[in-house]
Amino acid sequence: MTIMIKNGIVVDPTQNIDGEKMDLFIKNGKLVEESEAGKVEKVIDANGMTVVPGGIDIHAHIAGPKINAGRSMRPEDLKYVRSKSNKTRCAMGKVLLTCPAIGYEYAKMGYTTAIEPATPTIYSIHTHEELDSIPIVDKAALPLFGNWHLTFKFAAEGDVEKMKAFVAWAIDKAKGYGIKIVNPGGVEAWMYGKNVHSIHELIPGFEATPAEVLTTLMKAAVELNLPHKVHVHCNNLGVPGSAETTAETIKLAEKIGKENCLHITHVQFNSYTGDSWKNIGSGAEELSKLINSSPVTVDMGQVIFGHTTTMTADGPFEFALFKLAKTKWINKDVEIETGGGIVPITYRAKSPVNAVQWATSLEFGLLVDPDKIVVSTDYPNGGPFVEYPYIISLLMSKKLRENEVKEKNVSNYIERATSLLSLDIERSFYDIVKMTRSTPAKILGLKNKGTLRIGADADIAIYPFNCNEVRDEELLKSLERTAYTIKSGEIVVKDGEIVSDIWGKTFWVKVNSEREIIEEELNDVFKYYTVSKNNYGVKEEWIRKPEVVKV
Amino acid sequence: MTVIIRPKREFEVCVEAEIVPTNLNELKSLKVYLGKQEISLEELFEIEYFEDGEEKIILRGDFSKVKWIGKGMKKGEIIVEGNAGMHLGAFMEGGKIIVKGNCDDWVGGMMKGGEIIIEGNAGNRVGCNYWGESKGMEGGKIIVKGNAGNYIGEKMKGGEIIIEGNAGDFVGSEMLGGCITVFGKAGYVGWDMKKGEIRVGECEILPSFVKDGDVFKGDLNVKGEGIIKIIKKLA
Numbered sequence: 001m002t003i004m005i006k007n008g009i010v011v012d013p014t015q016n017i018d019g020e021k022m023d024l025f026i027k028n029g030k031l032v033e034e035s036e037a038g039k040v041e042k043v044i045d046a047n048g049m050t051v052v053p054g055g056i057d058i059h060a061h062i063a064g065p066k067i068n069a070g071r072s073m074r075p076e077d078l079k080y081v082r083s084k085s086n087k088t089r090c091a092m093g094k095v096l097l098t099c100p101a102i103g104y105e106y107a108k109m110g111y112t113t114a115i116e117p118a119t120p121t122i123y124s125i126h127t128h129e130e131l132d133s134i135p136i137v138d139k140a141a142l143p144l145f146g147n148w149h150l151t152f153k154f155a156a157e158g159d160v161e162k163m164k165a166f167v168a169w170a171i172d173k174a175k176g177y178g179i180k181i182v183n184p185g186g187v188e189a190w191m192y193g194k195n196v197h198s199i200h201e202l203i204p205g206f207e208a209t210p211a212e213v214l215t216t217l218m219k220a221a222v223e224l225n226l227p228h229k230v231h232v233h234c235n236n237l238g239v240p241g242s243a244e245t246t247a248e249t250i251k252l253a254e255k256i257g258k259e260n261c262l263h264i265t266h267v268q269f270n271s272y273t274g275d276s277w278k279n280i281g282s283g284a285e286e287l288s289k290l291i292n293s294s295p296v297t298v299d300m301g302q303v304i305f306g307h308t309t310t311m312t313a314d315g316p317f318e319f320a321l322f323k324l325a326k327t328k329w330i331n332k333d334v335e336i337e338t339g340g341g342i343v344p345i346t347y348r349a350k351s352p353v354n355a356v357q358w359a360t361s362l363e364f365g366l367l368v369d370p371d372k373i374v375v376s377t378d379y380p381n382g383g384p385f386v387e388y389p390y391i392i393s394l395l396m397s398k399k400l401r402e403n404e405v406k407e408k409n410v411s412n413y414i415e416r417a418t419s420l421l422s423l424d425i426e427r428s429f430y431d432i433v434k435m436t437r438s439t440p441a442k443i444l445g446l447k448n449k450g451t452l453r454i455g456a457d458a459d460i461a462i463y464p465f466n467c468n469e470v471r472d473e474e475l476l477k478s479l480e481r482t483a484y485t486i487k488s489g490e491i492v493v494k495d496g497e498i499v500s501d502i503w504g505k506t507f508w509v510k511v512n513s514e515r516e517i518i519e520e521e522l523n524d525v526f527k528y529y530t531v532s533k534n535n536y537g538v539k540e541e542w543i544r545k546p547e548v549v550k551v
Numbered sequence: 552m553t554v555i556i557r558p559k560r561e562f563e564v565c566v567e568a569e570i571v572p573t574n575l576n577e578l579k580s581l582k583v584y585l586g587k588q589e590i591s592l593e594e595l596f597e598i599e600y601f602e603d604g605e606e607k608i609i610l611r612g613d614f615s616k617v618k619w620i621g622k623g624m625k626k627g628e629i630i631v632e633g634n635a636g637m638h639l640g641a642f643m644e645g646g647k648i649i650v651k652g653n654c655d656d657w658v659g660g661m662m663k664g665g666e667i668i669i670e671g672n673a674g675n676r677v678g679c680n681y682w683g684e685s686k687g688m689e690g691g692k693i694i695v696k697g698n699a700g701n702y703i704g705e706k707m708k709g710g711e712i713i714i715e716g717n718a719g720d721f722v723g724s725e726m727l728g729g730c731i732t733v734f735g736k737a738g739y740v741g742w743d744m745k746k747g748e749i750r751v752g753e754c755e756i757l758p759s760f761v762k763d764g765d766v767f768k769g770d771l772n773v774k775g776e777g778i779i780k781i782i783k784k785l786a
């Protein structure tokens with residue numbers, strides 16, 4: 001269908017367009033010039049409405065064994081019914097949404113792409129099955145490399161060529177999109193009931209440190225020219241003093257020196273000062289300066305007050321959390337690849353620690369260059385992604401932040417431990433579009449996303465407000481539901497309701513490299529594996545709508 | 552007003568109908584599910600009424616496939632003249648439900664107040680928590696004149712459950728408070744119970760309970776302070 005979006009107020013940072021009234025034309029799922037459009041079949045009157053590219057979630061645990069184990073661990077969450085089956089499929093879950101709910105909720109708030117950031121390669125078949133059950137949005141998965149024995153071996157040998165071959169092999173097997181690494185070395189140490197506490201500490205059983213692992217992986221990613229380089233969940237996550245580890249990790253990227261070579265995910269969870277829970281503070285001010293002058297990028301990892309379920313490959317961290325929260329706990333050990341843990345928790349505004357977490361992520365959102373930071377909750381670790389409009393409204397208005405502190409009774413400990421309340425910064429809507437569209441597209445190397453350039457994917461969100469006349473009180477409501485969401489040139493949401501149930505694409509990266517040089521090592525691994533080498537991995541034809549990115 | 556509700560036909564699949572005492576218009580237009588089909592109460596049921604100053608609903612006929620009767624009810628009275636389906640009186644806060652026949656599973660799940668009387672038998676999970684929830688029944692009273700199934704009052708925190716006949720296994724498991732009485736026989740009772748009291752005619756005592764005078768205290772596995780008391784069976 002050929003669609004014309006008429007008289008919309010357009011914001012597109014990739015073309016320096018900031019709230020200009022213009023018309024857009026869509027044909028065959030792409031944005032086209034008016035002259036190419038031909039006969040327009042549908043005109044959307046966007047008068048007084050804001051038109052932006054579809055949102056991109058760079059880090060949300062939306063598919064795979066972890067989220068599914070989380071769902072079975074928290075059946076009470078599924079009592080929350082979002083929509084019953086009628087036109088669309090039944091959608092449930094307050095925090096741990098079902099597959100249909102994930103696709104629908106993203107679309108309703110104007111998001112059209114989401115990245116599952118942590119998939120054990122051996123379970124990637126499950127991840128793709130679930131991604132294939134999420135309607136509307138485009139998606140991709142990042143396989144976990146961090147605690148694969150072969151990663152440590154090649155890092156210890158400093159062998160970038162072999163690391164490249166291994167990365168290429170594993171991404172191909174997982175039909176993945178890049179390199180994810182969680183608590184490098186820590187998950188391996190956890191298999192012996194331990195953790196690693198510094199990036200320069202040796203990993204048990206290997207002659208390599210987390211720093212060497214990260215460096216070798218970054219070199220491999222840069223040399224392979226991956227669209228998205230290394231996506232790291234840092235060591236020492238979630239504990240006082242973690243800010244120092246994050247600063248050291250940023251220095252590793254500075255040595256590589258290549259723009260976007262390292263993405264530090266859910267940075268908030270790794271940015272605490274102090275040496276105990278009693279004197280925990282925010283390291284956001286210092287770290288933001290470091291981030292702004294280095295090649296790394298980050299996403300927020302915003303904490304939302306209320307119930308959620310944490311889940312990460314970081315097994316030792318989840319165990320520590322379980323001991324603090326005293327609730328349910330799942331621990332998982334995935335052969336020689338990775339591990340994982342799941343713990344439900346509640347973030348309380350009155351808790352000084354949770355308040356610091358809440359404030360720290362907002363500080364990052366206000367202090368880091370919008371070309372380097374992406375809005376995220378590390379769904380579901382910080383909270384549900386449906387809260388993005390809430391986060392955005394707080395970033396855009398100091399008054400709303402102050403109201404929130406008052407209304408939720410946020411612990412006044414944040415006055416001492418963070419700088420949030422003294423920050424007068426209010427993000428413009430232009431900055432927000434960067435932090436939710438163009439910046440994640442750039443970090444992910446998705447050239448046709450996060451932009452309204454001619455030739456780009458017609459993934460578009462039209463919000464029912466004028467971004468040139470933002471009123472604090474209406475902000476949240478204006479962003480929660482779109483007037484229209486268009487995905488690949490089809491109208492999928494109208495007036496905040498799903499009107500068409502379509503399937504998005506799954507991006508994966510095909511890497512050219514010489515696999516032969518690691519043949520011997522791989523054969524050795526599979527001698528002891530539960531799956532034979534020939535049966536390992538996912539075939540492209542098993543995926544509903546694969547979209548290969550060749551490098 | 553007393554409202555008499557009768558099924559218009561025999562239901563081939565389950566019906567989900569959250570019937571609670573309210574005004575006539577709301578009752579008639581109440582959305583119910585016949586399987587996955589959404590439909591109004593008056594399309595499926597005959598609704599009659601007469602003004603008598605009462606706040607009462609009488610369910611006449613076969614309601615054994617009708618779920619969620621009295622869900623979240625706050626006041627008034629429901630009388631089920633025959634059998635009732637699952638989840639009767641779940642999340643109930645006040646008022647009274649009387650069932651003359653038998654009841655399926657989940658009677659009074661997570662109820663907070665009010666009274667439920669089952670003159671026949673009840674199924675499993677009377678007064679329990681729903682899957683994954685941390686607390687079961689928190690208040691009110693459930694009386695079963697016949698027998699009940701397994702898992703009675705799991706994670707129960709308050710209120711009272713009385714089973715005049717026998718119960719199955721796992722009565723009061725993970726109990727947090729309140730009182731359960733089984734006049735007849737039960738299987739294992741009180742595992743992982745933290746607080747509250749279970750009175751039972753005859754049961755298996757777990758090794759993690761210790762005798763203290765004429766009662767048993769436990770469950771020691773969770774440092775519990777629950778009490779199990781053996782009482783005289785009803786004649």
Ligand SMILES: [Zn+2]
Binds near residue numbers: 061117265266378381
């Ligand atoms: Zn994550």
